[in-house]
Amino acid sequence: MIPCTCFIQEGQRADQIQETLKEKLDAFSQRAFNAPAQQMWITVSGGNGFTEAKPSTSSIVSFQSDVPLEQDKRADLLRELCSIWTAETDCSLDEIVATINDPRA
Amino acid sequence: MPLYLCNARPGTLSADAKAGIADDITRIHCEVTGAPPTFVHAFHFDGGMAPDIGDKSIALHGNIRAGRTDDQKQDIMDQICDAVAHRSGVTRDQISMTIGDVPASWAMEGGDIMPEPGEEAAWLEAHAAKTAQAG
Numbered sequence: 080m081i082p083c084t085c086f087i088q089e090g091q092r093a094d095q096i097q098e099t100l101k102e103k104l105d106a107f108s109q110r111a112f113n114a115p116a117q118q119m120w121i122t123v124s125g126g127n128g129f130t131e132a133k134p135s136t137s138s139i140v141s142f143q144s145d146v147p148l149e150q151d152k153r154a155d156l157l158r159e160l161c162s163i164w165t166a167e168t169d170c171s172l173d174e175i176v177a178t179i180n181d182p183r184a
Numbered sequence: 185m186p187l188y189l190c191n192a193r194p195g196t197l198s199a200d201a202k203a204g205i206a207d208d209i210t211r212i213h214c215e216v217t218g219a220p221p222t223f224v225h226a227f228h229f230d231g232g233m234a235p236d237i238g239d240k241s242i243a244l245h246g247n248i249r250a251g252r253t254d255d256q257k258q259d260i261m262d263q264i265c266d267a268v269a270h271r272s273g274v275t276r277d278q279i280s281m282t283i284g285d286v287p288a289s290w291a292m293e294g295g296d297i298m299p300e301p302g303e304e305a306a307w308l309e310a311h312a313a314k315t316a317q318a319g
Contacts, residue, residue, distance in 0.1 A: 086187075086227060126199055127228040129206035131221045139187060139225065150289055157292040172295035173315075176185060176225070180290055 080117035081108045086139040089125045092168040093138050103163050104140070111156050112145055138164060141178045153179050185291045185298055186213055186248040187225045190268070193241050194230040201271040202228045208267035216260050217252055220304055223293065241278040242268055250285035251301040257283045 083104060087093040093100060101118055108116035128135035140160060148156070160177045164170065188209050190202075197205070206226040214221050231237075235245035244264060248257075261281045269276045288298040296314075299307035 121229075121232070123227045123229075127202060127230075129203070129210070129226045129228075131224060132203075132207045132210040132226075135225060135227070137225055153290065154292075154297055157297070158295070161292060161295055173293075176187070176291065176293045178185070178286060178291040180286065 081112045081114050081145060082143040083108065083116040083118045084139075084141045085118065085120045087120065087122055088128045088135055088137070089122050091136060091138075092170065093164070094122055096167060100164075100167055103167060107160060107163060108142070111142075111159075114145065116142070136170070136174050137176060138168070138170065138174065139176045139178075140164065141180065143180045143182065145182060147181045148179065185223060185225075185286065185288075185293060186219070186246055187227070188213075188244060188246045188264075189227055189229065189232075189235055190242065190244045191229045191232045191235050191237055192243075192272070193237060196241055196274060197228065197230070197272055204271045205268055208271065209264055212260060212263045212267065213246075213248070216256050216263070217248075217301065218304070219249075219301070220308060222308075223298075223304075235280075235282065238280065240280045241274045242272060242280075244268065244279070244281040246281070246283045247286050248283060249288045249291070249298060249301055251288070252285075 105116050130137045157177050161175050164175045209226045210221050210224040213224050235243040237243045265279045265281050268279050288300050291298045294311050
C-alpha cells in the first residue's frame with residue numbers, strides 16, 4: 080500500500096466528489112507504484128483553512144513512494160496528479176499542491 | 185508549501201484567533217525565510233488527529249521546503265509559539281511545535297516544481313508569465 084494524504088476544504092468540489100477522487104487516486108497509485116493507495120482524507124472545516132492568510136481554496140495531496148524516484152519520473156507523476164485533480168474538481172492549478180515523497184530513511 | 189497545521193483542544197481557539205494565527209504564521213514564515221506569502225498554507229483543527237496534542241493544549245507542525253538553517257527553523261518555531269500564546273491566551277508551556285523538511289523538488293504548486301529556497305522571485309515571474317500566456 081502507498082500512503083496518500085489529502086487535505087481538502089469543506090464544501091468545495093473536492094469535498095463533494097471524494098468517492099470519485101478516491102477511485103482516481105487509487106488508479107493513479109496502481110499505475111505509478113503498482114500498488115493501491117492507502118488514503119487518508121482530512122477535511123478542513125469552513126473558516127479553518129488559510130492560504131496567504133486568506134480563506135483557502137487549496138487542496139493538498141501527498142503520496143509517499145515505496146522506492147526512491149528519479150526527478151523526471153517524479154515530475155511526470157506530479158503533473159499527472161495535478162491533472163487528475165483539476166479535471167475532476169474544476170479547480171485551477173494554483174489551487175492544488177501535490178507532493179510525492181521518497182520513502183522515509 | 186509550507187503547510188502549517190495547528191491542532192488545538194476544542195474550544196481553545198476562537199475564529200478570530202485562528203485568522204490571527206494564520207496571519208502571524210504567514211508573516212513570520214515570510215520574514216524569516218524570504219518566501220512569498222502566496223506559498224503559505226495554515227490549516228486549523230479542533231481536536232484533530234495530527235499533530236499530536238499529547239498533554240498540551242495546542243500543537244503545531246510545519247512542513248517547509250528543505251534548505252532552511254536550524255537557526256531559521258528555531259526562530260520560526262519560537263515566534264509562532266509566542267504568537268499563538270498571545271492570540272489564544274494559552275501559556276507558552278502548553279504549546280508545542282515541530283518542523284519537518286521536504287525537498288522543494290518533491291512538491292508541485294501551480295503546476296510547477298517548487299523553487300529551491302532563494303529562487304522564489306524567478307519562479308513567481310516565470311509562473312506569472314506562463315499563467316498569462318495560458319489565460
